[in-house]
Amino acid sequence: MPYLNIENLHAAYGDNLVLRGIDIAVEKGEIVSLIGPSGSGKSTLLRALVGLTKPHLGAVHLEGRLIDYSNKRSLREARDHFAIVFQQYNLFQNMTALKNVTIAPVKVKKRNSGEVGQEAKTLLAKVGLGDKLHSYPDELSGGQQQRVAIARALAFRPNILLLDEVTSALDPELVKEVLDTVRMLAKEGMTMLIVSHEMAFVREVSSKTVFMDEGKVVEIGAPSQVIDQPKTPRAQEFMAKILRH
Amino acid sequence: MIEGLWEEIPRFFTYYNWVFLLEATGRTLVLTGIGCLVGFAFGFYLAVARLYRGRVFLPLKVIIIFYVEIFRRVPFLVTLMLIFFFCQGVQLDVSVFTVALITVCLIAAAYTAEIVRAGFESVQHTQWEATEVMNFTLVQKLHLVVIPQAWKVILPPAFSFFIAFIKDTALASQIGVVELTYVGKVFNNKGFSAVLAFGTILILYYLISYPLARFGAWMEKKLAVSKH
Numbered sequence: 139m140p141y142l143n144i145e146n147l148h149a150a151y152g153d154n155l156v157l158r159g160i161d162i163a164v165e166k167g168e169i170v171s172l173i174g175p176s177g178s179g180k181s182t183l184l185r186a187l188v189g190l191t192k193p194h195l196g197a198v199h200l201e202g203r204l205i206d207y208s209n210k211r212s213l214r215e216a217r218d219h220f221a222i223v224f225q226q227y228n229l230f231q232n233m234t235a236l237k238n239v240t241i242a243p244v245k246v247k248k249r250n251s252g253e254v255g256q257e258a259k260t261l262l263a264k265v266g267l268g269d270k271l272h273s274y275p276d277e278l279s280g281g282q283q284q285r286v287a288i289a290r291a292l293a294f295r296p297n298i299l300l301l302d303e304v305t306s307a308l309d310p311e312l313v314k315e316v317l318d319t320v321r322m323l324a325k326e327g328m329t330m331l332i333v334s335h336e337m338a339f340v341r342e343v344s345s346k347t348v349f350m351d352e353g354k355v356v357e358i359g360a361p362s363q364v365i366d367q368p369k370t371p372r373a374q375e376f377m378a379k380i381l382r383h
Numbered sequence: 384m385i386e387g388l389w390e391e392i393p394r395f396f397t398y399y400n401w402v403f404l405l406e407a408t409g410r411t412l413v414l415t416g417i418g419c420l421v422g423f424a425f426g427f428y429l430a431v432a433r434l435y436r437g438r439v440f441l442p443l444k445v446i447i448i449f450y451v452e453i454f455r456r457v458p459f460l461v462t463l464m465l466i467f468f469f470c471q472g473v474q475l476d477v478s479v480f481t482v483a484l485i486t487v488c489l490i491a492a493a494y495t496a497e498i499v500r501a502g503f504e505s506v507q508h509t510q511w512e513a514t515e516v517m518n519f520t521l522v523q524k525l526h527l528v529v530i531p532q533a534w535k536v537i538l539p540p541a542f543s544f545f546i547a548f549i550k551d552t553a554l555a556s557q558i559g560v561v562e563l564t565y566v567g568k569v570f571n572n573k574g575f576s577a578v579l580a581f582g583t584i585l586i587l588y589y590l591i592s593y594p595l596a597r598f599g600a601w602m603e604k605k606l607a608v609s610k611h
Contacts, residue, residue, distance in 0.1 A: 188516045217518050228513040232531040241527060242517040294517060 139202050141166040141329065142298060147196035149186045156182045158353035159196065164298070164331065169324055171332045171340040171361065174350035175376055180333040181225075183350075184300045187331070188220050189213045221296035225303040227283040229275040235262060235286045236271040239293045247294075254293070261289040265319050281312030288319055299323065301332045337380060341365050349373045391579050395570070407566040408587050410480065414487050414552040414562060415591065419545045422491020429492065430499035431525065447496070454493035459551045462486050467558050483555035487548070494544050502537035503529055534606040542599030549592050563587055
């Protein structure tokens with residue numbers, strides 16, 4: 139069985155069925171990008187994986203083990219393996235950059251705070267924020283906040299990193315710094331699921347691209363194939379629109 | 384009238400009257416202080432209890448909502464009377480002061496529960512989500528992320544409630560608790576002019592509420608901007 143196996147996953151917001159049977163297999167070290175029009179369920183899929191939106195049908199296996207989203211213990215265990223970076227960063231507003239990174243490893247994973255502090259400083263330096271350790275989120279630019287959020291996610295030591303449109307809220311000149319950070323992680327072999335509208339970036343980093351529409355997987359394959367030679371009319375139409383500008 | 388007042392003052396501020404006044408001030412202080420402290424602590428827990436999810440907690444939540452909604456809507460005096468006559472009805476041998484104390488706690492808890500709940504809700508939902516996916520426990524979510532950000536929304540209405548609350552404790556005089564307002568009436572009945580009797584009471588109320596307001600402002604400054 140693949141490292142992360144998503145089978146026939148369904149999820150809804152109230153009566154609104156957003157995921158209508160998603161099947162995706164992710165191998166360790168793979169970078170899978172999710173593309174598609176807004177409302178196609180890409181972000182919901184990431185949210186469903188970490189149980190923020192509860193799937194009501196289908197199965198997710200992680201390392202061969204079924205995640206039971208209605209079971210607190212199983213969900214906690216699964217969340218230990220995932221880290222998600224949100225479009226709006228969602229940094230803790232009451233904490234410095236450093237504290238944002240150290241809080242979960244120290245308080246939740248009960249790791250040694252000295253050791254975590256060192257690791258956090260290294261991570262923040264790695265994302266280019268070695269000089270912003272003691273800045274609060276509202277003192278940082280969007281790009282800087284998003285890089286802190288990535289460092290925070292990495293400090294959690296996830297097996298799978300979920301990136302939910304991490305550059306969508308950023309000014310164009312800040313997009314590059316965040317994408318460079320993701321590129322660096324890609325080189326290091328981090329397993330990632332990436333929701334993104336940056337087609338050039340998706341083509342460059344991903345090992346597999348999934349085109350979604352109306353809560354379903356329409357096409358799945360190598361990025362060059364799905365982005366450049368889509369087979370389905372729906373994907374062709376989308377690519378034509380998005381690649382035109 | 385002013386001349387009469389001057390003449391009254393030495394007769395008014397006798398040792399015995401001072402003791403009487405200070406004891407009454409003490410009662411008003413205790414009613415306010417205990418009401419605010421116990422009420423806030425209790426109200427805080429009610430607000431936290433409302434955050435629990437799952438069917439098991441549903442009955443508890445319904446009870447809390449009823450409690451909060453009822454006690455915030457019924458006039459202080461009515462609650463006071465209800466508890467007073469309830470204690471009499473079940474032949475509970477408690478002093479009127481205790482009745483007043485129970486009442487202030489019940490009312491303050493209902494009000495602060497609502498103030499704290501609003502504070503929790505003011506914290507962006509996405510902050511909760513971030514803690515959720517990182518496996519924070521409810522206590523960690525509140526203690527580390529939500530409460531530090533909620534203070535600035537909780538404190539101003541909480542303190543304006545406390546300050547208004549000092550004045551509400553005057554109603555305890557209606558069931559015979561010898562607190563400040565009661566003492567004002569006693570002096571007035573003894574023949575002292577209303578200006579002197581209630582003027583003194585006014586000053587004492589002010590002396591209680593002003594420091595509390597300053598304290599509130601200080602807390603707001605300290606907690607609301609503690610992140611910088």
